Amino acid sequence: MKLLRSLLFIVLALLVISALAAPGIIGPKVEEIWKQQLGRLQGGSSTGYERSWFGAETNTEVALQEGSTQLRTEIHHGPVLFTSRGPRLGVVYTETRLKLEQLDPRMRTQLESIYGPVQTSPLVLETLVTADNRVLNTLRLDPFNNSGAFGELEFEGGEVSVFTDYTGKVLNGAVDLGSLRQFRDGIEVLFTEPLKGEFEFTPGQGGKAELRLSLLRGESESGPIQLRDITLNLTLEQLAAQSLKVVSDLQLPTVESATPITSARQQMTLPKIEVADLGHYLRVLLPAVERDWAREMSRPLRLQQQLAVQSQNGPVLVDADIDWRGMRQVSRQRGGSAINQWLKPLVGNMTLSASEQALLQSPLVAQAMLLRDYGLLVEDNGELQMYLKVNRGQLEVNGEQLPADLFLMALTGRF
DSSP, rough: HHHHHHHHHHHHHHHHEEEEEHHHHOOOHHHHHHHHHHHSSSSSEEEEEEEEEEEEEEEEEEETTEEEEEEEEEEEEEEEEEEHHHHHHSSEEEEEEEOOOOGHHHHHHHOOOOOOSSSSSSSEEEEETTTSSSEEEEEEOOOEEEETTTTTEEEEEEEEEEEEEETOOOHHHHHHOOEEEEETTTTEEEOOOOOOEEEEETTEEEEEEEEEEEEEEEEEEEEEEEEEEEEEEEEEETTTEEEEEEEEEEEEEEEEEEESSEEEEEEEEEEEHHHHHHHHHHTTOOOOOOOHHHHHHOOOOOEEEEEEETTTEEEEEEEEEEEEOSSSOOOOOSSOOOHHHHTEEEEEEEEEEEEHHHHHHHHHHHHHHHHHTTTTTETTTTTEEEEEEEETTTEEETTEEHHHHHHHHHTTOOO
């Protein structure tokens, strides 16, 4: 027994010595790897690296399109790591936060428009490197309750987790965002159940993602609306020359509202889009009080879309294939309307096919009746159809050329 106790004591002593000595060995290697990885980050530069026995601290300046910002990272060396979720065995654990005092004023304004006045970073990136070279990155979003231009917003917080190996060859992860509520004048106008999803991505090839939302409840111009069991499936393929192919499938299987609509499905394909242009149009999806649409839609965009709406009065189908060449500079030529200038860089077509009852008992009834009276909506066995074709300023409606200004007047009832 004495021998066993002695061996146990020796083993424990070795473990303690190893735990105390390991950071001194791991620390320099972590610093080397950190600086190596930072060198791969476009627009990133280290402004200091202070290493101690059990950890380190470093600042990183990142140049973004909206302005530059600084990040503060606390680095903890293994083998025993004290993470936000408790003790773990691993090589390194880091926590990265925004340095608010160094944050670009424009970015701070955007951040505080969501979170309100902030004293600490509401975004925290945690990174854990385990002994088997697995890397877990978790972006934590703090909850908030803030009043602003969009009324009062409440968010329960959430996190996005990304798993990979050290080389970053394969990425997969999960999304878990809490409920969101929006109030105006004390009345709830938007509520969502937690958003959940999974994704995987292989650099150089592509990936896929699925997002699920069990309930979205809100107020529309037609009255209250509830959407249940919403799913969004995305696939992404990396093409040559920093371009991507993106395919999305949005399904709304259950729609409860004051309108006759019972379900909807939208499938959209971006056959080829530059990464910078995709990022630009994703930012356009974010809510904004005011937008300059002429500026926002100046970049090239090609998309193919199929929209199928089911209602109690019949289906509505819209197919569109649009190739918008972009308008880098607004034309200053005298004469010619704005809509004609917009049509010049546009090539595409759109087909509308709808049950007559579905259109005539919808909020679009006024426009539908006008277009039918003008002969732009063709009736065929209880179905209304319209085929549009645009080719660099030339507009055809149901095979007949029509000045774009006249078509716009017909849509707005000023024909």
